[in-house]
Amino acid sequence: MKKYILISVFALISYSGFSQQLKKTDDKLDMAVLSLDLEGYEMASIEMKQELNLTQEQYAQVEQLNKQRYEKxxxxxxxxxxxxxxxxxxxxxDTALSTILSEDQLQSYFELEGRRKTQFMTDVVE
Structure with missing residues (x-):
């Protein structure tokens, strides 16, 4: 019986040690981000441009809005x-973005931010 307990403990320790070696990382992405000299609002604007498929006009407005937001x-x-x-x-x-973005882009923005808003600001006011 002691033999089985000892084997079980050894197997558990080996398994936990091995599982710590298996880590999924994106070190290349981390290094790429750290190598860039960008402010927080610039990174947020670039991410929004890529994720929301912003036009150049929308991007300029969103970048200015993000800059003001980060300063505040x-x-x-x-x-x-x-x-x-x-x-x-x-x-x-959110109110300013609702004038800049389309409804689909706004919903995608809320999902990107981790907030799922079912109502827009205009719905709340009514």
Whole structure:
């Protein structure tokens, strides 16, 4: 019986040690991102351009909007209630994006952000 317990413990240790070696990484992507000298708003704008298939005109507007948003978010850290201010900034950004993006692009943006909004700002006001 001791023999089976010892073999089981050894197998468990071997399995856990082996599983730690198997990690899926995207080191090439990490190195590519780190090699670029971009600000946060620029990276967000580039990602939005690729994921949402923005036109050049939309991209210029989104880039300016992201720059303003990131500048405001930097100031939030000094505030007393940063969560409330961040929510206001996000709501303002969402409203501005709803005038720039099509409905499909806006839905894709919310999915990209990890927020699934079923209502737009105009639906909430009504």
């Amino acid at each position: 978010l930097k100031e939030v850290h000094l505030a007393e209630r940063p969560e409330e201010i961040q929510k206001k900034i996000n709501d303002t950004t």
